[in-house]
Amino acid sequence: MNESDYIKVFAPATVANVCCGFDVLGFALDQPGDEVWARKSDTPGVTISAIEGISGLSFNPEENVIGVVAQKIATALDVPFGIELQLRKGMPVGSGLGSSAASSAAAAYAVNELLGKPFTTEELVVFAMEGERVASGSAHADNVAPSLLGGFVLVRSYDPLDIVPLGVPVELYCTCVHPLVELKTSLARSILKKEVPMQKAIRQWGNLAALMAGLLKRDYNLISRSLHDEIFEPERAFLIPLFKQAKQAALDAGALGAGISGSGPSIFALSATEERAQQVKNAIEQVYASSGIELNTYVTQVPEQGARVIQQPSLHAHA
Amino acid sequence: MNESDYIKVFAPATVANVCCGFDVLGFALDQPGDEVWARKSDTPGVTISAIEGISGLSFNPEENVIGVVAQKIATALDVPFGIELQLRKGMPVGSGLGSSAASSAAAAYAVNELLGKPFTTEELVVFAMEGERVASGSAHADNVAPSLLGGFVLVRSYDPLDIVPLGVPVELYCTCVHPLVELKTSLARSILKKEVPMQKAIRQWGNLAALMAGLLKRDYNLISRSLHDEIFEPERAFLIPLFKQAKQAALDAGALGAGISGSGPSIFALSATEERAQQVKNAIEQVYASSGIELNTYVTQVPEQGARVIQQPSLHAHA
Incomplete structure (x- = not known):
């Protein structure tokens, strides 16, 4: 053997x-x-x-x-x-x-x-x-x-x-940054509310429908306009140190959008090119540079x- | 002049x-x-x-x-x-x-x-x-x-x-049946709840995302599986006489899906062919035949x- x-x-x-x-x-x-x-x-x-x-x-x-x-x-x-x-x-x-x-x-x-x-x-x-x-x-x-x-x-x-x-209807690159902090999925899920305000739900499914259209129509601009989460991210962001700053840095560096991956603590950002995805990685790393928090980072194409x-x-x- | x-x-x-x-x-x-x-x-x-x-x-x-x-x-x-x-x-x-x-x-x-x-x-x-x-x-x-x-x-x-x-990414025909009963849009809207159960909201946006994919990928089967409304239709259906029977008749006649148009009382059904849309119209008219309720009916392609x-x-x- x-x-x-x-x-x-x-x-x-x-x-x-x-x-x-x-x-x-x-x-x-x-x-x-x-x-x-x-x-x-x-x-x-x-x-x-x-x-x-x-x-x-x-x-x-x-x-x-x-x-x-x-x-x-x-x-x-x-x-x-x-x-x-x-x-x-x-x-x-x-x-x-x-x-x-x-x-x-x-x-x-x-x-x-x-x-x-x-x-x-x-x-x-x-x-x-x-x-x-x-x-x-x-x-x-x-x-x-x-x-x-x-x-x-x-x-x-x-x-x-x-x-x-x-x-993969449209070429996309993903930057993932995993801050090495402990976060239990079960905790992240436990803070989920049982009800959601109707107007937020409507905006959420409007964004998701538009994201699907953006992906399938290969419209980067529409993808970018749609990558929002009005419901879960606001409730979970506090669990991830420096999340808001990292997300803002990703957007400032030209990411189409960014958010919490799964239940966190990883952060993902989508970009239209690999070069941009690298710049986004650098920008997020900069945010954590003096925090004392170690990171695993990945830049990868979304594969077929x-x-x-x-x-x-x-x-x-x-x- | x-x-x-x-x-x-x-x-x-x-x-x-x-x-x-x-x-x-x-x-x-x-x-x-x-x-x-x-x-x-x-x-x-x-x-x-x-x-x-x-x-x-x-x-x-x-x-x-x-x-x-x-x-x-x-x-x-x-x-x-x-x-x-x-x-x-x-x-x-x-x-x-x-x-x-x-x-x-x-x-x-x-x-x-x-x-x-x-x-x-x-x-x-x-x-x-x-x-x-x-x-x-x-x-x-x-x-x-x-x-x-x-x-x-x-x-x-x-x-x-x-x-x-x-x-119009995919050829679709619509059957609309307007039962001539009075229904105020404001009344239909007033029974809307301010909150929606999270699990229903998730299923709703799962269906909407799939509907978008079905439309853009020209997948009639997926369109049909996605045409559901778990939130509003159950609350509003009672406002429209014979709605449930009409919807069921439309589905039995081969419609991809059916629902309330706008705030009602019109009912719409989508079909893959004009012939099917005509059969759906006949089936819904049958439901109302002995009701004493007059109908306006339309069968039309979804136009560019x-x-x-x-x-x-x-x-x-x-x-």
Whole structure:
């Protein structure tokens, strides 16, 4: 047994709650992301044999999202052999960039490849969502769907599940800045109000409808005018140190728009060119320069592709 | 002076509050609609010399939407001559099909033509909105904008005003049924709640985002899945006799979706073909057949064009 026995899959980080698209719109990044390696095993059931790039995650397949996702698929297909998994985390948890979703998506994609692709990538969303259920208590799709499918993905409905991949109709670059402060997703969600003022809701869906039009009509100006969140950002911004200054710096540097990624603390900004996205990164870094807060920063194109095989098992592994 | 002195303009009826697109999305019909005739006059200011097709509307230009709109334009440009208008109503008021908006749009378009087109059609929206302010107490744009511009139009924002014309990306036919019962727009609006449950708001904007994607990606199936209104229709349906049965009949007959047009009482249904739209009309008429309620019914393509000149003044009129 060696490394080359495994099918190796990468699934990227994602930005959910894209300003006005709270809970329904997400998009993929090109990096960072997680790797899941998978191979058949003589040990029955799902086992996790290695976890790298992070400490403290459980090797128990019932408690680790990659195990949960793999078990769901194995159970659905009544797979007659064991599945051994390894997890290579390429991003920290709790960043707001869909860390658990990247692991879940990578696991679903890898196991599906291992089994000869019984499911389409779109059909894998529902399995990857089971990882989200374990990680956050709620089976959200707005990170796992873009991590699997790439580009922008709309979650129209959960009942029934209705995933609308938009792809990448317009070239966009994303700057992500992850201030290394702890923020629990559950806390960010707990301050959500149960009711929203009607006029704010109407402005929010007007912006979201316009954002969709801007993306699909390739209208950067309209995208920029639409990237607002009147409901959630005002309530959550205080959780992220220097958020307002960072957002303003991004806009001043020419970003089309900026907001909180997922439940934070990461901040994302969209730009029309890579050069602009780099300038936005520099501007945000400047804001945090004297704060004592460390940052992880990423500049990436919004890619057509989400989860993908990065290495097939070598031929002799099958021999 | 005779009829041929006038520039004659037609502006169509419109459907606003398109299911999940409450307050932000409207579309034009091909018919019915209103005509406004306009010519220069020696009498200073704006005068209304004839109103046909309806009784009870004021000839006072301060009280009639066409006069209000014409005066706003004349004042904005400091027009040095009088403007005489005639109104030919081609549709009843209080139908929920944007009757006052059709008059306002026709007036704005006609006066602009008379003055040599100082404004683009899009710039006329703000003037036509002044007619809506007089008619309903609120300067809404979701009827006047599609009446002027044709196709589907999104009102992203009022402050600043941001109108997004979508045109007609996909061929669609509309069945409109106007039950001749009285329903005050102000009553329909007064039952609007000030707050909306967060989960309903999220589902509403998920549907609206998907509707935009369906329209722009020409995906009839997605359009159909998205044409829902979880917030307003349930609260307003009781105001329209037999609404639920009519909507169900439309869906059973193969409509993509159906809902209340504007604030009602008209019902609209969208279909992918004209034949289907006719079948939907027949199905809804069947519902009302033994009710004793009279109907006006229309089957029309959603047209590329909104307000338009139907007759230029004859040459000798300028002599």
